[in-house]
Amino acid sequence: MDDRIDVVLHLGTGKTGTSTIQALMRQSRPVLAEQGVLYPRTPGPARHARFGLSFRSDAELAAMPAWHQMRAESPERFRRRFERRLREEIRAAAPSTVVFSDEALYGLSPDSVSRLRAFTDSLGGQTRLVVYLRRQDEHLSSDYQQHVKTGEVRRLVHWTADHDRSATYAYARRLARWEAAMEPAELVVRRFEPTAFKDGSLEADFLDAAGLSGIEPTPVPRRNESLDAETVEFLRIFNLYLVAHAGGTAGLIDHRELVRRLSEHGTGPVLTLPESDLDLFLARWADSNRETASRYFGDTELFREPRRTTTTDVQLLDPDRVDHYLDVGELPSGIRADLHRIAAQEARSSAGRPS
Known part of the structure; x- marks a missing residue:
């Protein structure tokens, strides 16, 4: 590039209104362009998923459902074509700033971050x-809800226990690694709490965090519908059916239309861990949270809002409720008997009785 181009990288994390932010940037492209800011289309119309994927190794890509869904010919061909097209788009727009948003960036490996750093350095500006x-x-x-929406079949307590989540939740360590690897001009850390948003608006808060002035923070309809505990359990049971009887693969099931229907009827409490497990889970991150609060907010507490009270640790679906969800989800009646059987098995298992 002949001119120095600054870069704004919205790293995520996931489940922090990223779809809303990306929708805002998508609809604001013309206004952004007038101010010399490019929100490129090459990485994706809203979320820049291809951008994050382009820096990952072949081995990392092989383990990612998003990569397989792209049906690209090969990782090397994908990277080469993607970078060429992205640079052509940047060159044609001749912006002063380019903005990228992909929540998967937050979890990039050190080698992938190094490749990302090489790209941003090549633009010559500040990051x-x-x-x-x-x-x-x-x-x-x-996050558990999101995984169930794509085919997860384990209960929350088992799904949580099966993974070490320190790479995501030890915030102080992860942020320090990003600072050391990218040496950004600025690392802007924000709390994902409605009471902490600028003017009470996530849209306004992101524009402020990204240093984008003169853009109207038009409210964006919320996406990624939240499901209550019973609805999540129905969807998990449906996943068990799809995996066992319909050739489904956990993690590769697209429930978007079904979730839209179900979300309109779920008004109960949200699923969480049992109280004792939750206390232990949160205690793991207490020191990291204090360090993060001190470094980036000059505070002693990272999160100010209290725990939700509208939660439950009961992950159970009464088999008699299966018909209700079949009707709400507009699912075929031919699967009714199998779903009743699976729901009864899971209910017995939840109660500690053999199925």
């Missing part, structure tokens, strides 16, 4: 990192 942090218990519940 600003923007990251939102959410209470770990709320993030866990929301």
